[in-house]
Amino acid sequence: MNIFRLAGDMTHLASVLVLLLKIHTIKSCAGVSLKTQELYALVFVTRYLDIFTDFHSLYNTTMKLVFLGSSLSIVWYMRHHKIVRRSYDKDQDTFRHVLLVVPCLVLALVIHEKFTFMEIMWTFSIFLEAVAILPQLVLLQRTRNIDNLTGQYILLLGAYRSLYILNWVYRYFTEPHFVHWITWISGLVQTLLYADFFYYYFQSWKNNTKLQLPA
Numbered sequence: 001m002n003i004f005r006l007a008g009d010m011t012h013l014a015s016v017l018v019l020l021l022k023i024h025t026i027k028s029c030a031g032v033s034l035k036t037q038e039l040y041a042l043v044f045v046t047r048y049l050d051i052f053t054d055f056h057s058l059y060n061t062t063m064k065l066v067f068l069g070s071s072l073s074i075v076w077y078m079r080h081h082k083i084v085r086r087s088y089d090k091d092q093d094t095f096r097h098v099l100l101v102v103p104c105l106v107l108a109l110v111i112h113e114k115f116t117f118m119e120i121m122w123t124f125s126i127f128l129e130a131v132a133i134l135p136q137l138v139l140l141q142r143t144r145n146i147d148n149l150t151g152q153y154i155l156l157l158g159a160y161r162s163l164y165i166l167n168w169v170y171r172y173f174t175e176p177h178f179v180h181w182i183t184w185i186s187g188l189v190q191t192l193l194y195a196d197f198f199y200y201y202f203q204s205w206k207n208n209t210k211l212q213l214p215a
Contacts, residue, residue, distance in 0.1 A: 158194030
């Protein structure tokens with residue numbers, strides 16, 4: 001494992017911890033899209049179907065369990081916790097995430113490395129992760145005002161994917177035959193979706209103003 005992969009994993013973990021901190025400590029999910037969190041839960045469930053059949057390393061298994069458990073717990077909090085669910089803005093979070101799930105599944109059935117159930121599900125999770133942030137970004141554009149923890153959560157998510165791109169570049173030049181076009185293109189699409197948010201985040205940081213996205 002290289003430093004970019006490790007940094008990417010730790011940044012991804014930090015993003016989840018920031019969101020759990022907001023939900024568990026403040027007892028609020030204001031500004032957080034349940035649709036995006038449900039998509040991430042689906043991403044991890046379909047990607048880690050091999051968790052009890054294929055053992056790669058203790059680190060790998062631990063990270064899988066952490067991301068599975070945290071994503072499912074966030075969805076539970078937002079749907080069922082008697083206090084947290086009151087702060088969920090259902091009227092604004094109206095993105096129809098089935099419009100992302102179905103095309104990603106169809107694309108996975110058409111574009112994959114091997115036509116097996118596990119491989120199709122893994123490919124589906126890669127495609128879905130690339131666009132899972134869209135409901136969250138739409139919600140932020142509608143509400144405009146973004147609190148610090150939500151902003152940091154999205155920043156860390158974008159940073160995680162950017163670090164993974166550096167990991168792929170590093171591995172391409174240091175490992176023979178390291179070519180994974182499905183992962184690379186999906187990761188690039190995912191990173192580009194964050195570009196607008198990054199711009200306004202760093203503008204607000206530079207000018208020491210509250211983060212707001214244009215309507």
